[in-house]
Amino acid sequence: MIFASEVRALRASGAVERRIGPDALAAYLLFGSVSEPATIGEHICSLPPAHRLSLRLDRPLEAIPPQPYWRLADEARRRRETPPRSAEQATRETRELLERAVRSHLAADVPLGVFLSSGMDSTALAALASRESSGIHAFTLIFSEEEFSEAQQASATARCFGANHKQLLLRGEEALACHQHGLLSLDEPSMDGINTWFVSRAARQAGLKVALSGLGGDELFGGYETFRTAPLGAWVNRNLPEAVRRPASRLLERSAAAAGRPDRGRKLASLLREPDRLPHPYFFTRLLFPPDEVERLIRHDGGFAGEQWLREGAEEAANADDFSMVSQLEIRGYMVNTLLRDSDAMSMAHSLEVRVPLLDRELVEYVVGLPEPWKRRRGARKSLLAGALGDLLPREVVTQPKRPFTLPWERWLRGPL
16 A cells, blocks of 8 residues: 555556556546546555545455545535524624634745735735734736736725735746756646746745745635526426437527637537436536537547546535535535645645635535525625625725636737747
8 A cells, every 4th residue: 555645656666668558638627627536656655634544454456445434515504504593694604714714724834925816815814914913925827918917906905904915927938948847847637837936936926934825715615607507407407308419509509609719619519419428417517528529539439437426526516506506516526636635635735734724614615505595695796705894905806807827828828938
């Protein structure tokens, strides 16, 4: 039995073959990362989150299958049995849990700061942290390509909270010079991780050893488009007759291409054509390549690694309302397999500790267990978070459209890269 925190350490033992499993490669092409508990390496498994593994020492290498010691679905269901008396009480208690989570994550005896963008999640952390400690450190990665840079809003936010703010400029030439180091920091492929490498590098350059990240806010408070599209996909899956699915998929692909969104059209058309290929319609919204395209790319017509893990997650979330269902699937899928894994690998490549207060266990259990109407208000983005911290957040941050943090790759790939 060999275990380590990364695949590369297992390979360094010499006891593991360097072989990519076809099911793992299929999972990567489907979702941009390999789904738990599989890894890209054949015969190498990860221990799923909130699970324990026991070995029988009296029998040769016999392991008892991993057992969960905590399930979000169970805890959220328990919370739903005794909900708050009103939306006002839910908002007030969410505020208290947010304050408690940030307070506990600020404990450190080394330089600590906040990843600050123009978004609501990092702004919420900066707001709460500044109430606990004056002159909190904050830093922002900025670009000369203004449409990608969040410098202006981040600076205004930092001034509002009296933060000690640093902005670090990243140019395409610099990304070209050191992107290889970032790629080598991953021992599992990811479509997203290199962004975090550059952000973590900038935080260390700013003098930080611990950074608070707003990771989890979109999954918990409904910041993604999936909170709208996944329930819609589930409705279509239940109600659209078989006879009209294929013609509708072709029409959808053509109209999406005409609107300049061919990628989205292919994914949604795949849901209409092959709704049973993935464990839940939600997973079609998170596709990198549709299943039939993956089959053509690697001539693979089997399943994909981690399919059972995702199927179990879909079953656990089946009895929740639409909002909580998407939250649970986002946390179990995209967050675990891409966001958290990338953040851990890429930050530790710079010896930076990243903390995620919005994923505090009590906060997550409480919010996922709340009724949907208290978390979704028409025309309002992340209405529960905005309501809980309404007196702290700048109005322009609350009212601006969702803006994902991304580096200017599409520019750099036409230039230095």
